[in-house]
Amino acid sequence: MFEQLTDDELFAEVVRRRATGEPIGGPLGTLVQRWNRPARYVISKIQASYGRGSPADSDELFQDAVGKFLDRGLDQFRGISQQMPGRSASPKTFFLRIVKHVAIDFYRRHREELAAPSSDPDDAMEESPSERSRAVEMGRRTEERADAQELYWAAFARLQQEHPKEASAWELYHHEDVEDHEECARRLNITVVNSYKRVSRAQAYLKLYLLDLQRESPRGEEA
Amino acid sequence: MKTDAMSRYAARRSVLTAGSTSPGVVLEAAGDLLRRATRLGTEGVEAALRGLGRPGVETWLQAQKPQALQPVLLRAAEEAMEVALDGGDEAEVWRASALEGLAARDRAASAAFALAAWEALHGSLDGEAARNRDRYLESLGSLDSSLRPRARWFIPLNPQRRQEFELLDSAEQDKAWWFASRAGCDDLVATWTGAPQSPTPHIQGCAECRADIADAAPVDAPPRRHLTQDDLWRFDMGMMSSDERERMDAHTARCGECAQAVLALGEGDDAIEEALEMEEGDGTMARSARSSREPVSQRPSAARHPEHREILEERREFRVVLVRERQRVKLLVQPLAGRTVTAAVFLSPGRPSLKPTSGPEGLAFDLSTASSTGARSAHLTVQAGGETLERDFAF
Structure with a gap:
């Protein structure tokens, strides 16, 4: 039933349901499904900017961005739209901005960890004891x-x-x-x-x- | 000073013989003398303790709140620091007040000591009174456990603390951390306010001082205040004040990590724009594209870091403008009144000028590369008509 609605209509439905305490999974799911592809494109570009990242990161970042959009984004979008028209444009663009920030924050925070040798699970299985101990030591120093x-x-x-x-x-x-x-x-x-x-x-x-x-x-x- | 301290404690003996003194005051004075018996003698102490009745001692014990000494000692610690930092006339005021804080802790130790002596004369306390005594001693122990590790705060009082330490009987010296702990570490004070220097013989031989210096090292090379997630968001949404922007620019000019984040914001904007354009041409996403597309002026790029222009010089024939956008910096030399201008920008003496490009706004010198390699200033020469400008500028 939500497929027929435009993004703006779906977004309005999410906001309305949230305000009345109704389940928002249906319209929100449809909305973010539509935004999945551009979001992943944005994530891939941020990954390229930082020179690291994996498809698994992409899934995690997308989910994280949806969570943030839900937690804070809905209200923020409304506030920014009212105070600074043009800054947030549409809900979709606003969501993609959140995606961008979530990805940048992720790669900033994981800068050192991700600088460690390969994140490929197959490679990880083949780590030598010295590599493992180096990774442990690096982790300890990072924590310290x-x-x-x-x-x-x-x-x-x-x-x-x-x-x-x-x-x-x-x-x-x-x-x-x-x-x-x-x-x-x-x-x-x-x-x-x-x-x-x-x-x-x-x-x-x-x-x-x-x-x-x-x-x-x-x-x-x-x- | 040592004589002063001796005289002060010797004078405590008069308290013992004063008729209407409270049990607590008698216990403190008796303990002061008992803990310094070797130097001051114990004359009059036993008689005074024998004169203290059980009800009076029990009532006194019930009223004791050793935890009240904690704020007293913490204040004394701050005052001791001011002795080191003030250096002016007020230093002696701070010193006297801080020493009074230490003396308060010492009097509590004296009272506890004298209480044990009193029990030896009158028999042990029992019941509620014994429990009060145990609580009192336990509270003093807890207080010491939490404050003893902070003894370094009292180092600026060391000359007086050493005198006090020396007056105590040897068995009492180690217990009185407020006088004893770090009492020889005077050299550490200089490391609090100065740059790291070669260690003095004391510091070389003192494990505690060496540990303190090593552990406090982050203050000598403070970490930068990096841009937070919120900073980046507010910057991206154009919500920063000009002051904040200025501070942010100053930081990103020196911090590669944050500069990278700002760069990534721009690349992310490009990506958002590209994603929207790709969807526009994609029939399967037509519906969402139709509803989501906004006028070009409202696309994400409109929210980019606005171009910031600073006029460095304005003459009749030309204007010099520094233009910043995110990490890009350029210098524009704009001819006015149809004049022809020639200009050169030198990053360092003896090196050739940067190569300008000529555009609708005039001559443009791209300083981004120079900025990214750490250059912060340059020399500018402009000639237009009869006017010549020679000046340095920062970017």
Whole structure:
């Protein structure tokens, strides 16, 4: 019955059913089935942009994009359509945008893991013990780096909470790559001396917050 | 200072003989002297403890809340840091306040010590009072477990902490982490605010300092704030403010990973457009294509990173404009009033000028390649009519 409806009609039906709590599987399924081919084309282009990816990724990314479209996309699409006509164009284009972002996010997050040797399952079966141990070691290091980054940002969040002025200077100087006290001072409307002071104070507090967090973390306790 | 500390503790003896003092104050003063018996002697302590009645001690124990010391010590830690960071007149104020925090923890240790001595004289507490005593001691233990690992915060107070440490009897010294732990690690303070330097003899020999330096290293080379998924979305939808855009451009100019993501956004837009065009020509998808196609001006490319133009120079005969679009950067030299312009852009002295292309807008110098290889500035020469411009510009 949904085959006869246009995309816009189907989309309106999805939105209506969602608002009234009716099942949306029928119209949504038809809609995303129609959008499957262009979505996979977009995914393939993002895969090409990152120089990696597989058909299995493509399935996962498509499903993920459908989930996001459902979770947040419907409301976002409505909001953006109203606030910025032309930005989102049609529901289909909006969905393809979500697909694009889901794919980019996926390949950004999996950059290091995917840089490891072949993802072909047949190849994986033939991995030598040394390759396996290298992969395990790489995984461990990746996890440790992620943990360290997480702790750093947690320490920075504490700095923002407890010493916001120092945090602003640090953010500008280091995270935003300004790395020039005159420019920091100009942007923060403070003296250059104060910029030096704030960055220096931020550094000291960050180190101690980071050390506190490391000693509190499970990995720190293990050590 | 050491004499001051000695005098201060010696003066505690007067508390023992004061008539109307509360049991807690007597216990603290008695413990202060008992824990420093070797240097201060214990004169008057036993008599004072014998004078404390059981009901008074039990009531005091019931009211104890050692966990209240936690915020006191955490505040003392921050104040100790200010001693190191302030460096001005206020440093001494911070120091005094921070030391008072440590003294509060020390008085609790003295009270616990004296309580044991009191029990030795009067017999053990029992029932509810014994349970209160155990809770009190356990709470102090928990407090120490959570705060002892943070002893490095008190390093800026080390000269005073060492004096306090030396006054304690040897059996008490190791227990009093608030005075003892990291009391020799003064050299670590310099590593908190400075760039990494060659380690001092203390740091070379101190495993704790070496571990601290290694573990705090991420702060010396802070990770970049990469563009988040939300940043990319807002950028793609044209929802970023000009400040945000500026920060984003500055970041992507230095961060290959994020620049790649922005590039992928553009490639994704091309892909969406191509996918829509392919469907338009595909009869089986005609229905969906009919309903989904939007005017060309509303296609995804319309939401691309808008071209950003910055006028670097405007003269009567010509205008110089820096044009940015995503990762593409070009410099336009536009003739005005029908003038003919000649221009050259030099990335470094002695190297030939970039080759311009001539178009409807004037001379265009593509700086994208230079930008991707790390170049950030160039020198520009323009001649038009009688005017000559020589200037450096950043891109």
